[in-house]
Amino acid sequence: MVKTRSAKIGDWVVVFLCVIMIIVCLVPVLNIAARSLSSADALIRNEVLLWPKGWNLDAYTTVLGDSKYTWSLTWTAILTVICTVWSLFMTILCAYPLIYDLKGKKFFVGLILFTMYFNAGTIPMYLLLKELHLLNNPLVLIIPNCLSVFYVIILRSFLYTIPDSLRESAEIDGAGPLRILVNVYLPLSTPVLATLALFYAVGRWNGFSDALMFMNDRKYYPIQLLLYNILNSINSIEVATQEGFTTPGLSETIKAATVMFATVPILFVYPWLQRYFIAGVTLGAVKG
Amino acid sequence: MFASTMNLNKTLSYLKRYWVLYVMLILPIAFFITFRYIPMHYILIAFKKYSIVQSPWEMAWADNNGMQYFIQAFNNRDFLYALRNTLMLNLLDLIFGFPAPIILALILNELVFKRFKRFTQTVVYLPHFLSWIIISGMALQLLAPTNGLVNILLNRMGYSSIPFLNDPAWWVATYVALGIWQSVGWNTIIYLAAITGINPELYEAASVDGAGRFRKIWHVTLPGLRPTIIVLLILSLGHILSSEFDRPYALSNKLVTEVSNVISIFVYNYGIRGLNFSLSTAVGLFQSVVCVIFLFAANALAKRFGERGIW
Numbered sequence: 120m121v122k123t124r125s126a127k128i129g130d131w132v133v134v135f136l137c138v139i140m141i142i143v144c145l146v147p148v149l150n151i152a153a154r155s156l157s158s159a160d161a162l163i164r165n166e167v168l169l170w171p172k173g174w175n176l177d178a179y180t181t182v183l184g185d186s187k188y189t190w191s192l193t194w195t196a197i198l199t200v201i202c203t204v205w206s207l208f209m210t211i212l213c214a215y216p217l218i219y220d221l222k223g224k225k226f227f228v229g230l231i232l233f234t235m236y237f238n239a240g241t242i243p244m245y246l247l248l249k250e251l252h253l254l255n256n257p258l259v260l261i262i263p264n265c266l267s268v269f270y271v272i273i274l275r276s277f278l279y280t281i282p283d284s285l286r287e288s289a290e291i292d293g294a295g296p297l298r299i300l301v302n303v304y305l306p307l308s309t310p311v312l313a314t315l316a317l318f319y320a321v322g323r324w325n326g327f328s329d330a331l332m333f334m335n336d337r338k339y340y341p342i343q344l345l346l347y348n349i350l351n352s353i354n355s356i357e358v359a360t361q362e363g364f365t366t367p368g369l370s371e372t373i374k375a376a377t378v379m380f381a382t383v384p385i386l387f388v389y390p391w392l393q394r395y396f397i398a399g400v401t402l403g404a405v406k407g
Numbered sequence: 408m409f410a411s412t413m414n415l416n417k418t419l420s421y422l423k424r425y426w427v428l429y430v431m432l433i434l435p436i437a438f439f440i441t442f443r444y445i446p447m448h449y450i451l452i453a454f455k456k457y458s459i460v461q462s463p464w465e466m467a468w469a470d471n472n473g474m475q476y477f478i479q480a481f482n483n484r485d486f487l488y489a490l491r492n493t494l495m496l497n498l499l500d501l502i503f504g505f506p507a508p509i510i511l512a513l514i515l516n517e518l519v520f521k522r523f524k525r526f527t528q529t530v531v532y533l534p535h536f537l538s539w540i541i542i543s544g545m546a547l548q549l550l551a552p553t554n555g556l557v558n559i560l561l562n563r564m565g566y567s568s569i570p571f572l573n574d575p576a577w578w579v580a581t582y583v584a585l586g587i588w589q590s591v592g593w594n595t596i597i598y599l600a601a602i603t604g605i606n607p608e609l610y611e612a613a614s615v616d617g618a619g620r621f622r623k624i625w626h627v628t629l630p631g632l633r634p635t636i637i638v639l640l641i642l643s644l645g646h647i648l649s650s651e652f653d654r655p656y657a658l659s660n661k662l663v664t665e666v667s668n669v670i671s672i673f674v675y676n677y678g679i680r681g682l683n684f685s686l687s688t689a690v691g692l693f694q695s696v697v698c699v700i701f702l703f704a705a706n707a708l709a710k711r712f713g714e715r716g717i718w
Contacts, residue, residue, distance in 0.1 A: 140592075141526075146549075209438065212431045212434055240446075240695060264442075325538030386536075
């Protein structure tokens with residue numbers, strides 16, 4: 120169909136709006152990147168906008184030379200890997216049996232779904248963890264939130280889309296449920312598993328409230344909580360003296376560099392999984 | 408007799424075949440019972456005098472037929488502020504944040520250049536993956552009164568600096584704006600998926616009838632999105648009293664606590680930091696119960712208007 124002139128102008132107006140949206144989304148990230156790469160003096164003189172002034176990597180070398188940061192980054196990375204693997208394992212264990220017509224299935228599904236609508240709250244959780252001696256134990260950052268009902272629903276909805284005939288023919292060949300899971304269902308669900316892995320990993324990497332509430336041992340602070348403490352120290356000079364830096368401007372670039380360290384891993388992962396997570400989100404929304 | 412042996416045999420062969428599935432469910436079910444159901448018995452302490460040495464069953468009932476802590480909460484200035492702030496921030500999120508992804512999805516849908524569309528989507532999804540700590544770190548630097556990018560630009564244009572994060576009214580606006588910034592792109596996913604489900608013949612028919620871009624959006628796309636919009640609106644209405652923790656906590660500072668303290672922060676301050684377990688559990692219970700009621704009410708309302716609802 121041939122487009123009229125006004126329709127073509129309209130197309131470019133749409134492009135223009137999208138470019139504005141892109142700028143709005145990227146400017147904060149670019150600004151912080153520029154700050155982390157700039158010299159402390161340029162920062163203080165308000166010269167840094169979107170491009171670094173007085174290029175240098177001082178902030179990054181300082182951060183990488185400080186065992187407090189490197190340990191926190193390493194610990195958060197370890198934690199993220201463990202949490203993702205464990206959560207994925209639990210999600211599969213929970214979702215797969217519920218696609219069968221099991222006796223008692225309604226009960227199990229009800230038991231799980233109810234927790235989506237009503238939860239006991241923060242303090243009861245705190246008291247339970249205290250009772251279980253999980254407070255200030257590194258396991259508190261892994262176990263209490265390792266399973267998300269919403270992600271179980273997403274996975275189960277996906278498993279339902281795999282035709283029953285595949286399962287039935289495997290059953291005729293004598294395969295048990297476990298074999299069918301490993302040989303038929305899991306290979307077919309790699310896209311949705313990748314999506315859930317991304318969600319769980321991002322959730323753990325970005326999470327801090329559980330550490331804030333249930334973890335007092337600074338050694339086990341995830342990077343976000345460390346970052347929060349750095350960013351919210353009353354003013355930069357105080358941070359500078361606390362952290363032992365002499366120039367206040369440097370501490371500003373270090374704040375920016377720490378933010379970059381916490382952000383960059385995510386920037387590298389999510390675009391590659393975009394195709395998958397769109398499918399995952401849509402699946403959860405339609406059937407959830 | 409014969410029938411029951413048949414049944415027994417059937418049960419046995421059923422179990423022989425599917426016992427693995429029950430074994431698989433042990434861990435997840437144990438998780439839900441331990442970390443989602445067992446905590447519920449601590450809800451009792453909302454009605455009891457907390458004692459560290461007794462179990463919730465044994466503790467003595469609180470005064471006023473056990474309602475002491477609820478009465479105390481509603482006489483507590485901090486709680487009333489937290490209640491007001493929770494409602495206010497959620498309502499503003501609903502008014503400004505709810506339509507935003509619909510509008511953005513309509514814009515993205517009008518993009519004719521496919522690769523540019525993909526790139527735009529990748530970029531607008533980005534903020535969803537950033538933690539509120541990171542966003543708060545960026546906001547602190549970007550919106551700083553003296554050396555933040557936004558205020559530098561405002562100054563260069565001849566305006567005076569705006570205290571985005573240090574003045575209560577501006578803080579509320581910034582809170583809502585950052586919320587939209589973080590979630591608008593991500594929330595388009597569902598709408599874009601719903602748009603692809605609209606029958607293309609409807610657009611062709613509209614074109615034949617001489618409809619332009621806006622008329623097609625108004626008469627075809629938006630009606631097609633209606634069920635999705637209703638379901639998501641129900642969910643948001645159901646969460647009008649639920650409060651996030653990360654976002655207000657990360658963005659807050661000492662100058663704006665009068666507007667930034669929401670219920671979840673009240674519970675954290677009074678419960679975990681102040682050790683007022685009974686009071687903060689009562690507040691948490693009040694919140695949970697109101698949330699469930701709102702969710703059911705919103706769903707019933709939607710059904711009444713002839714929509715599908717979420718159940």
